[in-house]
Amino acid sequence: MNGDDNIPTYDDWRELAGRDWRTAGLFTVSVGSRPLRAEAILRHLPGRRLAVRAQWRGETVFAKLFFAGHQDEARREVARHRELIEAGLAVPALLYEGFDSHGAVLVTDWVSGQSGQAALRGEQGVALGEDLLDSLFSLYQAGLRQLDLHLDNFLYDGERFLVIDAGEMAPLPGGLRAEPAILDNLALFCAQLPLDLRDALMEKVAERLRRTGISPAPLAAMVRRRSNRRLSSAMRKWRRESSAxxxxxxxxxxxxxxxxxxxxxxxxxxxxxxxxxxxxxxxxxxxxxxxxxxxxxxxxxxxxxxxxxxxxxxxxxxxxxxxxxxxxxxxxxxxxxxxxxxxxxxxxxxxxxxxRLPGEPLSRLMEEQRERAVRVAPTVLLWLDRLHRTGFWHGDTKAQNVLVDDADVPAFIDLDGAGFSPWRRRAARKGARERRRFEANWSQFSER
Missing domain, CATH: 3.30.200 (Phosphorylase Kinase; domain 1)
Incomplete structure (x- = not known):
């Protein structure tokens, strides 16, 4: 591929399955009697599956390679994908499915567009959240839910959101269990949102629930519980080997x-x-x-x-x-x-x-560019408030630990004193002290 003779070619699934994280480079493998040339490794679970962007039959495609013993996962994904199509949801076209004793491969269109997160931070902003919720509630109407519900499992092609990762779909319980399951799924969605998008999208979710006839009253508490579990799991994950x-x-x-x-x-x-x-x-x-x-x-x-x-x-x-x-x-x-x-x-x-991040310490702006520092300070306080409400504190919020770039965007550094608690009262106490520490900087520099 690209004239690089060092990229290996595999004819046998078992050779690919033997790769670990350290050897998960690019490759070529025969799919449907045609070479599938991987351009980028998107996800790798050693011994289980690989997800890649690739060239195949002259097209850019998305391919999932399932190794021996995991063919049933591929069959479930194909079944869910077809259910989404039958329900009228926008999904990438399924181009190929193949199964043998060594594994399975699924190939779909590569959708050019933005991730859900990028779209909501783009020109139209969180107003696109309504369109995203349309897709999400269409899943519920089809009797399905996404078990790993986050923004990057939606793609925006400039006109609509497409649902991806059918392998993480599961049936939505029926009867009296349907509404609690929808609430729980939406709590997962909100808990996995970036903090700068969370408040606005939670308001949209609550409004959509009211229009659907479901009370949003339990949502905030459910999001906190989901968020705590997710964060505790993530903080353990960063200590061990993974795809990241x-x-x-x-x-x-x-x-x-x-x-x-x-x-x-x-x-x-x-x-x-x-x-x-x-x-x-x-x-x-x-x-x-x-x-x-x-x-x-x-x-x-x-x-x-x-x-x-x-x-x-x-x-x-x-x-x-x-x-x-x-x-x-x-x-x-x-x-x-x-x-x-x-x-x-x-x-x-x-x-x-x-x-190394570009920018200057906020403390220097306080001394030398006071008006600019005044513009930046509310954004710093907003981020601290978001962190405190999520259970975090910085630990040393002096202005020297905030860098400001040329666009007046602040960034936090020196997190070696930061902490997290699932008990929000503790985080609130820490947060109150942090806010006082930050505000004390202003009186310190105003006296000069």
């Missing part, structure tokens, strides 16, 4: 990294984390040193001793917290740099790398 995160060990050290890194970037960053002082120094401290260049910021947490080793054991060191919170806040759509590599040393030290 790679893990390796060397010299009794644990390393985690973002799989999206190119090989040369990963190797160069690993060298920098082994010798962080090889990069220009930004800040030197007895417990924390910061280094960086035009691409990366690297923080070296120097704490050692039995307390540091104990925190490391339970993934509670400051580097660990920064890693977990960075990934979790990014999942929620919070503007913050998602960490790309973490080195965890046996003595309790840690070294972590982030992409």
């Amino acid at each position: 995160i790679g893990v390796w060990s060397e010299n009794d050290e644990d390393w985690l990294y973002r799989r999206a890194l190119a090989d040369d970037e990963r190797d160069a960053l690993a060298d920098a984390l082994r010798e962080p002082a090889s990069l220009p120094s930004i800040k030197q401290g007895s417990r924390i040193s910061v280094y960086g260049d035009d691409r990366w910021i690297i923080k070296h947490y120097r704490e050692t001793g039995w307390k540091a080793r104990l925190r490391r054991r339970f993934f509670r060191g400051r580097g660990d917290v920064s890693w977990v919170m960075g990934w979790t806040w990014a999942l929620l759509g919070v503007p913050t740099p998602r960490p790309v590599m973490l080195r965890r040393c046996p003595d309790g030290q840690a070294v972590i790398a982030f992409p």
